[in-house]
Amino acid sequence: MSKSTKTTSKQAKGYAGMTGADLFHKMLLAEGVEVLFGVPGGALLPIFDSLYETPIKFVLTRHEQGAAHMADGYARSTGKVGVCIATSGPGATNLVTGLATAYMDSVPMVAITGQVTSALIGNDAFQEADTTGITRPVTKHNMLIKRAEDIGRAVREAFYIARTGRPGPVLIDIAKDATSNILSEEPDLETNLPGYKPMLTGHIRQVKAAAEAINASKQPVLYVGGGVIISEASDILNKVAHRGNIPVTTTLMALGAFDESDPLALQMLGMHGTAAANYAIQECDCLIAVGARFDDRVTGKVETFASHAKIIHIDIDPTSISKNVKADIPVVGDAKDILEKMLPMIKSKGRKDWLGQIAKWKKAYPLHYDTGPKIKPQQVIESVGRLTDHDAIITTGVGQHQMWAAQFYGWRKPRQFLTSGGLGTMGFGLPAAIGAQFGNPGKTVIDIDGDGSFSMTMGELVTAVHYNQPVKVVVLDNCYLGMVRQWQEMFYERRYSATEHPCPDLSLIAEAFGAKGIRATDPGDLDDAINEMLKHDGPVVLAASVEPEENVFPMVAAGKSLHEMDMGRLV
Amino acid sequence: MKHVITALVQNTSGVLAHVAGMIAARGFNIDSLVVGRTEDPELSRMTVVVVGNEHVLEQIRKQLEKIITIVRVRDFKEIDYVERDLMLVRVSAPPEKRAEVVELVNLFRGRIVDVARQSLTVELSGPEAKLEAFVDMVKPYGIRELARTGIIAVQRGEQRAKERNEKENS
Ligand SMILES: Cc1ncc(C[n+]2csc(CCOP(=O)(O)OP(=O)(O)O)c2C)c(N)n1
Ligand SMILES: [Mg+2]
Numbered sequence: 001m002s003k004s005t006k007t008t009s010k011q012a013k014g015y016a017g018m019t020g021a022d023l024f025h026k027m028l029l030a031e032g033v034e035v036l037f038g039v040p041g042g043a044l045l046p047i048f049d050s051l052y053e054t055p056i057k058f059v060l061t062r063h064e065q066g067a068a069h070m071a072d073g074y075a076r077s078t079g080k081v082g083v084c085i086a087t088s089g090p091g092a093t094n095l096v097t098g099l100a101t102a103y104m105d106s107v108p109m110v111a112i113t114g115q116v117t118s119a120l121i122g123n124d125a126f127q128e129a130d131t132t133g134i135t136r137p138v139t140k141h142n143m144l145i146k147r148a149e150d151i152g153r154a155v156r157e158a159f160y161i162a163r164t165g166r167p168g169p170v171l172i173d174i175a176k177d178a179t180s181n182i183l184s185e186e187p188d189l190e191t192n193l194p195g196y197k198p199m200l201t202g203h204i205r206q207v208k209a210a211a212e213a214i215n216a217s218k219q220p221v222l223y224v225g226g227g228v229i230i231s232e233a234s235d236i237l238n239k240v241a242h243r244g245n246i247p248v249t250t251t252l253m254a255l256g257a258f259d260e261s262d263p264l265a266l267q268m269l270g271m272h273g274t275a276a277a278n279y280a281i282q283e284c285d286c287l288i289a290v291g292a293r294f295d296d297r298v299t300g301k302v303e304t305f306a307s308h309a310k311i312i313h314i315d316i317d318p319t320s321i322s323k324n325v326k327a328d329i330p331v332v333g334d335a336k337d338i339l340e341k342m343l344p345m346i347k348s349k350g351r352k353d354w355l356g357q358i359a360k361w362k363k364a365y366p367l368h369y370d371t372g373p374k375i376k377p378q379q380v381i382e383s384v385g386r387l388t389d390h391d392a393i394i395t396t397g398v399g400q401h402q403m404w405a406a407q408f409y410g411w412r413k414p415r416q417f418l419t420s421g422g423l424g425t426m427g428f429g430l431p432a433a434i435g436a437q438f439g440n441p442g443k444t445v446i447d448i449d450g451d452g453s454f455s456m457t458m459g460e461l462v463t464a465v466h467y468n469q470p471v472k473v474v475v476l477d478n479c480y481l482g483m484v485r486q487w488q489e490m491f492y493e494r495r496y497s498a499t500e501h502p503c504p505d506l507s508l509i510a511e512a513f514g515a516k517g518i519r520a521t522d523p524g525d526l527d528d529a530i531n532e533m534l535k536h537d538g539p540v541v542l543a544a545s546v547e548p549e550e551n552v553f554p555m556v557a558a559g560k561s562l563h564e565m566d567m568g569r570l571v
Numbered sequence: 572m573k574h575v576i577t578a579l580v581q582n583t584s585g586v587l588a589h590v591a592g593m594i595a596a597r598g599f600n601i602d603s604l605v606v607g608r609t610e611d612p613e614l615s616r617m618t619v620v621v622v623g624n625e626h627v628l629e630q631i632r633k634q635l636e637k638i639i640t641i642v643r644v645r646d647f648k649e650i651d652y653v654e655r656d657l658m659l660v661r662v663s664a665p666p667e668k669r670a671e672v673v674e675l676v677n678l679f680r681g682r683i684v685d686v687a688r689q690s691l692t693v694e695l696s697g698p699e700a701k702l703e704a705f706v707d708m709v710k711p712y713g714i715r716e717l718a719r720t721g722i723i724a725v726q727r728g729e730q731r732a733k734e735r736n737e738k739e740n741s
Contacts, residue, residue, distance in 0.1 A: 132585055133585075133588065136585070136588065136589055136592055137592060137593075137596055140639070141639040142585075143583075144584065144585070161639060193639065194581065194642045195579075195580075195581060195638070195639055195640055195641045195642035195643070196639050317637070318633045318636070318637075319630065319633040319634055319637055322626070322629065323630060
């Protein structure tokens with residue numbers, strides 16, 4: 001990556017005389033946008049008029065939050081920039097949750113919002129909101145465009161910023177008159193970003209220092225975060241791990257970056273991670289963090305996290321390094337580039353004792369649950385994993401079902417698991433699945449959801465029906481806001497305050513929306529129900545009535561150290 | 572510990588709000604923040620005085636660099652620099668006390684920029700410590716109004732500012 005601050009100079013030709021909206025439309029096409037999710041409104045009328053006959057697939061959603069999550073699911077599953085559009089005022093404020101979700105998980109997205117006519121900005125006009133002010137803390141960058149001539153440059157900057165460096169959502173707020181006005185001259189399309197220098201290549205001296213520390217270590221662990229998926233570094237990670245015989249644990253965001261059927265896999269770490277992963281972290285003498293950010297849900301009590309280890313931290317975002325845990329060897333840059341440089345420096349090692357110890361932990365403390373007369377939620381996930389050959393794209397809501405999905409599906413490939421990790425947004429699952437389905441026609445896309453989370457955005461089921469997107473939804477129906485209930489059970493003497501909620505038959509709701517609805521209540525019927533769902537060529541909601549008071553284990557209580565896990569009923 | 576950080580920023584709307592918002596959201600403790608034009612009409616310079624340890628300084632510098640419209644950040648941690656703070660202060664100075672106040676102003680090489688029957692307005696610039704010492708001295712006479720610009724700073728001579736990003740990588 002060159003250090004130049006300007007992208008290739010674009011001499012605009014033939015744009016004079018068209019409207020700002022037409023220029024905007026042309027710029028989206030030039031960026032290769034295939035699908036656009038959103039809801040129209042007054043401030044967007046010129047733009048929607050220009051989109052009237054567009055080759056871009058426009059997806060009308062039920063709610064702007066849905067549009068943002070769809071763009072997000074599309075982006076996470078394909079690696080391309082997802083695009084959503086909303087009108088001024090309430091349209092823009094409805095996007096905020098989706099932007100914050102994408103921002104926390106570094107998802108490349110461009111959001112376009114209409115704004116009132118430039119002369120009215122600041123006057124509390126009808127449907128005016130200070131959109132750039134509201135969204136500044138939840139976007140990588142945003143801009144307010146008041147002149148038609150600036151639209152082209154803004155779109156190019158937005159896509160460039162969204163997908164480079166540490167990706168993230170970029171918002172362009174466009175005043176209505178900027179889209180209706182006619183360009184009197186050729187616009188300057190050249191980006192002007194003197195302060196934006198995404199650092200991509202890792203410094204060789206730091207890479208060497210890291211490799212030496214790894215070679216000198218006896219008990220190393222690779223702690224892999226979502227950055228590995230974003231930088232498409234899974235293959236090279238696999239090579240580094242195998243060459244050095246280094247066990248690998250993945251964060252929630254990185255599930256799929258390392259095949260869990262590999263003997264070196266420790267699966268997920270952290271609050272609901274496996275015992276083997278958490279013990280390995282606490283015992284390791286060298287921790288290699290790659291594209292991870294030492295989130296508190298991962299580290300537990302931060303003072304005791306990997307306290308015997310030399311810490312190598314590879315990350316593209318310098319602000320992530322030494323933010324929560326001090327790095328002994330920081331390496332700033334793109335994970336793939338750095339791991340590629342590192343591979344030939346890694347000495348091949350047996351590490352018999354260390355791998356032997358890890359094998360013992362895995363054997364002694366496997367992920368586990370008991371079966372019973374009712375369907376167990378973990379059982380549903382295991383069956384879905386088995387019956388889809390561990391090959392489906394899975395999205396989730398937030399709660400217990402999300403953790404069980406993470407623990408029991410059996411992850412094989414990057415971009416297979418799409419979940420709101422950083423913000424923890426209930427309602428993400430269904431719209432993200434629809435977005436992923438648009439990006440992956442023909443693939444099986446399943447939203448593993450909770451009854452509470454699903455209710456938050458289930459209106460988008462209509463969108464799936466409208467556009468014939470055959471997404472599947474498996475609801476682990478426990479009639480509880482289960483994760484909150486679990487904390488109340490464990491830490492608040494079972495005082496279930498506002499966690500029990502009415503439990504409508506979601507399979508009937510699905511039918512009313514024009515999708516297929518299935519309900520499963522008996523463990524013996526579970527596989528058939530899942531197969532029936534998978535076979536149906538269209539959207540399906542499978543509501544599985546599960547054991548309502550099942551808990552997620554292992555669990556590291558908030559503020560505890562990783563090795564102080566509660567294993568549940570197992571031990 | 573106080574640290575001085577300066578940033579060259581693009582003159583776009585919202586850049587000040589962005590910096591202020593980031594500082595508030597991340598709970599950084601700042602002493603002052605000054606923005607002014609530079610020789611380049613497209614760029615302004617911000618000077619931020621941060622209170623905190625090395626870790627805080629490091630984070631705030633990196634977070635500033637992350638803002639797209641911020642072109643360059645430098646901290647004066649290991650380089651010699653000149654700092655100035657400008658103060659305007661209106662001090663009570665009835666005729667019988669005026670001579671004493673004027674003497675103090677002269678001792679501090681301040682300038683009297685306005686004279687009224689009961690007060691004097693003084694302009695004083697310099698490093699923070701000097702301004703504070705002056706304030707201490709004139710307090711007994713009664714301070715009616717006081718305004719300060721906050722610190723601005725530039726490096727001394729031709730030394731090279733530490734580009735910490737490069738150091739991290741080398
Ligand atoms: C938008 C939003 N509101 C509230 C929360 C807090 N919260 C976290 S988990 C949870 C319960 C989720 O219930 P459900 O979707 O049924 O999943 P379960 O835990 O029962 O599997 C709640 C309310 C959240 N994460 N997101
Ligand atoms: Mg539930």
